[in-house]
Amino acid sequence: MLENDYGLLGSQRVLSLLASDLHQLAEQFYPPPERLSSGWMVFTGTKASGSKAHPGQSAGDHELVTLAWPVLLREDLQQLTTLPNGKERAKARREWFQQRLARIIEYGWQHPKGPVLLTLADLSAMLGLTTVQVSKLLTEARRTTGKPLLTKGYYFDQGMRPTHKAEIIALYEAGLDEADIAHQTSHAPASVGRYIRDYERVKLLLTHRTPVEHIGHLLQMQPNVAQAYLDLVYQYHPDLRPEKVSPPSA
Numbered sequence: 001m002l003e004n005d006y007g008l009l010g011s012q013r014v015l016s017l018l019a020s021d022l023h024q025l026a027e028q029f030y031p032p033p034e035r036l037s038s039g040w041m042v043f044t045g046t047k048a049s050g051s052k053a054h055p056g057q058s059a060g061d062h063e064l065v066t067l068a069w070p071v072l073l074r075e076d077l078q079q080l081t082t083l084p085n086g087k088e089r090a091k092a093r094r095e096w097f098q099q100r101l102a103r104i105i106e107y108g109w110q111h112p113k114g115p116v117l118l119t120l121a122d123l124s125a126m127l128g129l130t131t132v133q134v135s136k137l138l139t140e141a142r143r144t145t146g147k148p149l150l151t152k153g154y155y156f157d158q159g160m161r162p163t164h165k166a167e168i169i170a171l172y173e174a175g176l177d178e179a180d181i182a183h184q185t186s187h188a189p190a191s192v193g194r195y196i197r198d199y200e201r202v203k204l205l206l207t208h209r210t211p212v213e214h215i216g217h218l219l220q221m222q223p224n225v226a227q228a229y230l231d232l233v234y235q236y237h238p239d240l241r242p243e244k245v246s247p248p249s250a
Helices: 012-029 074-081 088-110 120-127 131-145 152-156 163-173 178-185 189-207 212-218 223-236
Strands: 040-047 064-070
Touching (some): 040 120, 064 088, 120 131, 163 178, 163 189, 189 223
């Protein structure tokens, strides 16, 4: 077709290589459905590679990977039929969604073609939930499993929620060095160092009794980011909370 229908000139070897590449792309993005088990969904995610995302960056700037994901397996359906009735049903259903979310995310993270990440919107479409519901379920799943369960925004630091900051600072306050923290949390070393430096800068200003309302402006942080670091400092150094700092002596 390349030679006869499109009039593409070139050696037979070049035409064969082009045809082979096209065939591989079709195999990658459109896997035959008969190869998939029931409950698996073909979905394109983002490879966990490259640097921190920046404003205005296109999703196409990242490497995309199409996989079949284990969305609704036989054991999920079996578990669904055994959910309790009454007041316990809502809690059991949340745990059912949490297990599925954790499995999907970890499948992408551990995949040979990855790690491959999904967004909250991707997970929302997969599970038929709103992004708010997915976010809440993920927060609970991270707390109960102790695993980071990385989404695309979480990995590339596109959000301003302090969850990953809290995890990094907890390890920092426990005495781990930056390299160990980066390895354990699957974050880039540069990001880990930035979180720790920002945390120490906020702590230093509190030590010098800088008014809390000025800290975000002085450090050029958005108010909710500054508050996230303030809360972390108060957690590990409650003596620096403004109401507990002794007034300077006359």
